[in-house]
Amino acid sequence: MDYALKESSTKFETILGTALKVPGVRVDREQFLLQTLGSKIKDGNIVNLAIETDPVTAGIPIDKLDKIANSLIKKRTTNTSMLSFAAGMPGGVTMAATIPADTLQFFGTAIKLAQELVYLYGYGEIGNANQLDEDIRRELTLYLGVMLGVEKSAAALRVLSTNISKQVVKRTSRRALSKTTLYPIVKKIGAIVGVKVTKASFAKNVSKAVPIVGGIVSGGTSYLSMKHMGHRLSETLSESIYYTDADYEKDFKEVCNEVVDVEFN
Template sequence: MAITEDSLALNVINESLKLPFIKVDRSDFLTKTFSNKIDDMPKLLREGPQAFFSKEKLDRIASNVIKSNVLQSSSISFASGLPGGIALAATIPADMAQFYGYSLKLAQEISYVYGYQNIWANQGELTEDAKNTLILYLGIMFGVSSAGSTIRILSNKLAIQALKQLPNKTLTKHLYFTILKKVLAIFGTRLTKATFAKGVSKVIPVVGGVLSGSMNYLALKPMANKLKDELGKSINYTQKDFEQDIKILTEEDVLVTDHDPNATTEYSDTSGINPIDKI
């Protein structure tokens, strides 16, 4: 049975999540990043950096986090850098898993700078919702604007309250599932083009099995900056911002709001089943 694009994307994500460096604890990261900038650490951990800094300052801090991570990842020998005991699927190249693993690590750090909550559960486990959030972060890094709109809408109190006023009572659930399916499809298409069209199982150009530092830098930095720009929009989020995000989702056919309140909302997938569960 041929592997689907959605399945390919999910396989790469699952393998990337096996890597030990993927886990970024919010409290540890915030303490390390901000301990020399503020004194009230309990408030920082409780309310987030946005309680202390302007968006402009947070943008600069996020840029520094990106710079540090990109320089570090560019110096890593991706193909030979797997720790002992970490076994990846034979169909997923180690350098591919590590590149996207590092992308997901950086995505967490950027999100924490902008006040998003801890991805990992109390026992250091990754819940299904948290995994879905990481997939949306990847979607933003790929340039899927509707993924950014979805993250802001589903994480902002103002937007959540506004959503309740829309006719569709199941909007949040279907919005989440629909955009996840969209992101996985786009990611899978990119992976397929990069791997099978060229007859090689590499997404990023490699030299002698080791990811080129310059190529890694060129690939990861713009991806991270896209995420920084989108998550930064959650700071000082307004009703106007919410309306713009709804417009983006509507124009991209991610959601439909102009319908009979008693009718079932039209979606590309009306099963109501998590696309990840289906895969």
């Protein structure tokens, strides 16, 4: 990995670590499912089963989950657009010395939405008692990589995620990738996300030169970005429910090839 990517990786890790400390960014899986499914599903037994196992195992149709996902994306998209407008005005509050407030709130919203979507589609709790902080960050990096359209990140998510959906076909004959193999590709995904953040932040900072117009441009950019990001992840998660061994073999080869590229670049 060259110097520029290493610098971007470090910047992304700083943003991710800081965003995770912002109140309200972390999502409690049980409370989220109880509140979200409880308002959409009339049968309380199904809601309780979804919490104990996962929404798909509980028998909630995929098209129903997709509709709920769309409403969540719309809600978070609206929130980040409104917050970004305020942050896009000159003199916006900076929560960290090296991280603009709008960048921090945007990624905080993205992380929150990512957790909500993975819980909805059957993934387990992020940050359980058995997970180290670094493992949590790596998992979130995979989700954000998918949301930002980083190449191979969707394949990496399906193959490497420690919280892969219970609906994904699992065979004892499947080949495993060790954590030491996992780290390089996640590191590269984080670096690429860092590059995207740097470019986005630069564009937003230029737009702030004109007060009201700057706020509108910043809010509009956040709206479109969060909308596309949410749909990329929800579509990947929805499709993974029908994941087959053939799909796994294809993704496994992609990830292995990517690991080789990372090691030799």
